[in-house]
Amino acid sequence: MSKSTQTSNIKVLCRFRPLNTYERQSSELIKIEFKNDSLTIFPTSEYSNPLTFTFDYIFTSESTQQHVYTQAAKPIIEDVIQGFNGTIFAYGQTASGKTHTMTGHDIYDPYTMGIIPRMITTVFDTIESADDNIEFSLKVSYCELYLEKINDLIDIQKKNLKIRQDKTKGIYIADLSEHYVSSDFEIYELLKIGTENRQVSCNKMNTRSSRSHTMFSLTITQNNALDLSAKVGRLYLVDLAGSERVVKTNAEGLRLKELKTINKSLNTLGLVINQLTDGKSSHIPYRDSKLTRILQDSLGGNSKTAIFVTCSPALINEQETISTLRFGYRAKSIRNTPKVNRELTMAELKIKLAKVEEELRRKAMKINSLEMVLNKNDVVECEKVVITEQTEESEDLKITETDDFLADLEEARFKLSVLVEDNFKYKSTSKDLKSNLTQLNDDNLNQASLISVLEMKIISLESSIYNKIELASKLSIEKETLSAKVEELQSKILDLEQTYNEKLVESEKLDFQIKMQYGDNEILSESTDLIDQLKAKLINEQQKYKKNQAEVLNLQIRLNQALQDMTKGRQNEEKDLLNRELKARNDKILYLENELESIIDNHRGVVAILTEDEETLKIKIENLQEILNDLTIMHKQLLTKQNSINIEKQLNIRKITKLNYKIGSLENELKEKKQELDIAEAEANKLFTDITSQSIYNRIKVPIKGGGGKGLRSSMAKSILPNPYRVYASMIKP
Ligand SMILES: Nc1ncnc2c1ncn2[C@@H]1O[C@H](COP(=O)(O)OP(=O)(O)OP(=O)(O)O)[C@@H](O)[C@H]1O
Numbered sequence: 001m002s003k004s005t006q007t008s009n010i011k012v013l014c015r016f017r018p019l020n021t022y023e024r025q026s027s028e029l030i031k032i033e034f035k036n037d038s039l040t041i042f043p044t045s046e047y048s049n050p051l052t053f054t055f056d057y058i059f060t061s062e063s064t065q066q067h068v069y070t071q072a073a074k075p076i077i078e079d080v081i082q083g084f085n086g087t088i089f090a091y092g093q094t095a096s097g098k099t100h101t102m103t104g105h106d107i108y109d110p111y112t113m114g115i116i117p118r119m120i121t122t123v124f125d126t127i128e129s130a131d132d133n134i135e136f137s138l139k140v141s142y143c144e145l146y147l148e149k150i151n152d153l154i155d156i157q158k159k160n161l162k163i164r165q166d167k168t169k170g171i172y173i174a175d176l177s178e179h180y181v182s183s184d185f186e187i188y189e190l191l192k193i194g195t196e197n198r199q200v201s202c203n204k205m206n207t208r209s210s211r212s213h214t215m216f217s218l219t220i221t222q223n224n225a226l227d228l229s230a231k232v233g234r235l236y237l238v239d240l241a242g243s244e245r246v247v248k249t250n251a252e253g254l255r256l257k258e259l260k261t262i263n264k265s266l267n268t269l270g271l272v273i274n275q276l277t278d279g280k281s282s283h284i285p286y287r288d289s290k291l292t293r294i295l296q297d298s299l300g301g302n303s304k305t306a307i308f309v310t311c312s313p314a315l316i317n318e319q320e321t322i323s324t325l326r327f328g329y330r331a332k333s334i335r336n337t338p339k340v341n342r343e344l345t346m347a348e349l350k351i352k353l354a355k356v357e358e359e360l361r362r363k364a365m366k367i368n369s370l371e372m373v374l375n376k377n378d379v380v381e382c383e384k385v386v387i388t389e390q391t392e393e394s395e396d397l398k399i400t401e402t403d404d405f406l407a408d409l410e411e412a413r414f415k416l417s418v419l420v421e422d423n424f425k426y427k428s429t430s431k432d433l434k435s436n437l438t439q440l441n442d443d444n445l446n447q448a449s450l451i452s453v454l455e456m457k458i459i460s461l462e463s464s465i466y467n468k469i470e471l472a473s474k475l476s477i478e479k480e481t482l483s484a485k486v487e488e489l490q491s492k493i494l495d496l497e498q499t500y501n502e503k504l505v506e507s508e509k510l511d512f513q514i515k516m517q518y519g520d521n522e523i524l525s526e527s528t529d530l531i532d533q534l535k536a537k538l539i540n541e542q543q544k545y546k547k548n549q550a551e552v553l554n555l556q557i558r559l560n561q562a563l564q565d566m567t568k569g570r571q572n573e574e575k576d577l578l579n580r581e582l583k584a585r586n587d588k589i590l591y592l593e594n595e596l597e598s599i600i601d602n603h604r605g606v607v608a609i610l611t612e613d614e615e616t617l618k619i620k621i622e623n624l625q626e627i628l629n630d631l632t633i634m635h636k637q638l639l640t641k642q643n644s645i646n647i648e649k650q651l652n653i654r655k656i657t658k659l660n661y662k663i664g665s666l667e668n669e670l671k672e673k674k675q676e677l678d679i680a681e682a683e684a685n686k687l688f689t690d691i692t693s694q695s696i697y698n699r700i701k702v703p704i705k706g707g708g709g710k711g712l713r714s715s716m717a718k719s720i721l722p723n724p725y726r727v728y729a730s731m732i733k734p
Pocket residue numbers: 016017018020061092093094095096097098099100101105206208209210211240241242243310
């Protein structure tokens with residue numbers, strides 16, 4: 001490592017942009033006088049005196065991008081190629097032209113491209129013209145500081161990264177992805193990806209206002225194949241978010257939070273610069289914000305630094321422009337101690353070690369001879385010792401040099417051991433990774449078999465569910481049939497009940513008729529009595545008839561006798577009279593006989609009706625009762641069956657719900673497993689991609705040999721197509 005402790009001032013470049021459309025409509029120009037490296041502002045306030053500021057260079061609104069680059073940025077990249085750390089950052093009000101200066105409107109447009117793409121071109125131009133014994137390797141990283149969180153802009157999965165400090169690396173961002181590149185085209189692509197991923201928003205002054213500070217870094221390592229020396233230059237390109245006055249913006253919510261965070265970090269940057277330049281402060285508050293912590297080496301540390309202060313020329317932004325100029329003016333006096341990051345190669349160390357060993361051998365011999373002189377106490381030899389003492393001073397000087405060298409050697413040895421240790425660690429990490437990969441593969445297989453088992457389970461569950469559903473549908477059909485039957489039976493019962501009721505009504509009617517005809521049973525018994533009476537009367541009448549017959553017979557006999565006794569005339573009269581009397585009596589008998597017969601018939605009919613209807617009704621009622629009983633039993637059975645069906649249905653529903661739940665949980669499990677598998681696969685793929693891609697493109701050094709001015713660059717650029725980052729970009733974009 002070089003022991004050079006030369007200090008140099010930070011370079012401050014001031015750049016004014018032209019008025020933008022909004023300013024042209026609403027504002028005049030600030031009154032400024034430009035004179036070489038200084039400018040004088042005549043503030044509008046009548047009490048303010050003219051303010052003069054001097055910078056390393058002032059770019060007016062007419063300055064081209066190429067001019068800005070050649071004048072201000074090119075020297076820095078040239079230093080970086082020499083092995084220095086270099087930083088360029090842009091500070092200024094929002095929309096003052098920071099991004100325009102750093103990146104430019106279009107990185108592929110030779111007129112509008114900013115200093116970053118131009119620096120990259122210079123690097124590759126240098127490589128092309130470098131000695132072909134020099135081997136270059138380039139790596140790139142790109143991150144942003146948004147709301148006090150550091151996020152990777154290329155590998156956007158990497159968020160909230162931590163700042164670390166290391167003896168050899170200095171301040172760095174842990175876990176930030178670093179991409180080895182072999183052509184300017186690859187760097188442009190990474191730059192493009194990162195720029196697209198940057199946090200921007202629209203404000204009154206800028207439609208794409210950066211809401212984060214970004215840091216693009218390029219590390220250039222060179223190994224000389226001849227003398228085996230090596231040097232490392234690191235370039236940091238920082239595009240700060242623009243300061244904005246809260247009152248001017250009316251910002252709220254997230255925009256206000258962003259604004260406050262940006263202003264806070266820029267204030268800390270101002271404070272750090274103040275304390276670095278006031279010559280009094282012993283403590284510099286780098287740790288007060290992540291921005292100042294990241295920039296620690298660039299401000300007052302090991303770096304060649306240039307700051308662009310970008311300004312608006314519009315009168316409406318006068319205050320902001322003055323405060324930006326004050327910031328730049330103060331920063332101008334910061335002193336850095338840049339040194340070449342050069343490491344001794346093994347060959348150099350070996351040569352130096354041989355020299356030291358030779359030196360030691362020589363010194364040992366001298367000590368021996370001195371000891372011998374002292375032992376002999378020889379005057380002549382003592383004189384020689386005096387001479388030797390005189391030469392010792394120069395020897396001491398040599399020893400001091402040697403001590404320095406030994407310290408260097410010790411440091412180098414230490415570094416070598418660290419490197420060996422690191423190498424060992426990397427090897428074991430790679431071994432771990434490999435075993436992890438195998439483990440992951442095994443896990444994948446296990447997961448796959450688990451998934452197939454789960455799938456089988458799901459299939460069997462699905463079929464059992466299907467069976468259950470079929471059973472449920474069968475049961476529901478059966479239930480419907482049974483319900484129809486029950487309904488049918490119920491309607492039959494109703495019909496029977498109706499018939500029964502009708503019969504009842506009929507029977508009642510009949511009863512009533514009977515009652516009406518014969519009164520009630522008493523009437524019936526009365527009629528029987530009447531019949532008996534009639535019978536008796538009939539018998540009586542029969543008896544009377546018999547008596548009459550006997551009387552008639554007797555009269556006939558008497559008549560015959562009278563006839564025999566009387567004369568013919570008298571006998572006929574008496575005969576006619578007797579005949580008429582006989583006829584009347586015969587008619588009466590016939591009438592009585594008819595009446596008797598009809599009474600008897602009626603009686604028989606009533607008795608028949610009564611006996612017949614009563615029995616039929618009884619039978620019918622009994623039948624109905626039986627049917628009713630049967631139906632009630634059947635109804636009860638049906639109800640029980642329906643209940644059991646309902647219970648079964650409930651059970652089935654519960655079972656189905658359980659099954660659904662089980663299926664759901666199985667599906668979830670499956671999903672989780674699939675997700676796990678996906679993650680595992682993604683990890684495995686990532687690991688695989690990392691391993692393979694590292695080996696091909698971006699994680700392992702891609703040595704680029706110096707072209708020796710042979711103009712190999714165009715063919716080299718062609719050889720990298722198709723570009724892996726196009727694929728990578730499409731993979732990582734959200
Ligand atoms: N020197 C210039 N010449 C021409 N146009 C410019 C110049 N500087 C800036 N602009 C234009 O002004 C607009 C704002 O510029 P830019 O985005 O670079 O501002 P910024 O300082 O980065 O803003 P913010 O802090 O809000 O991100 C852009 O459209 C840009 O092209």
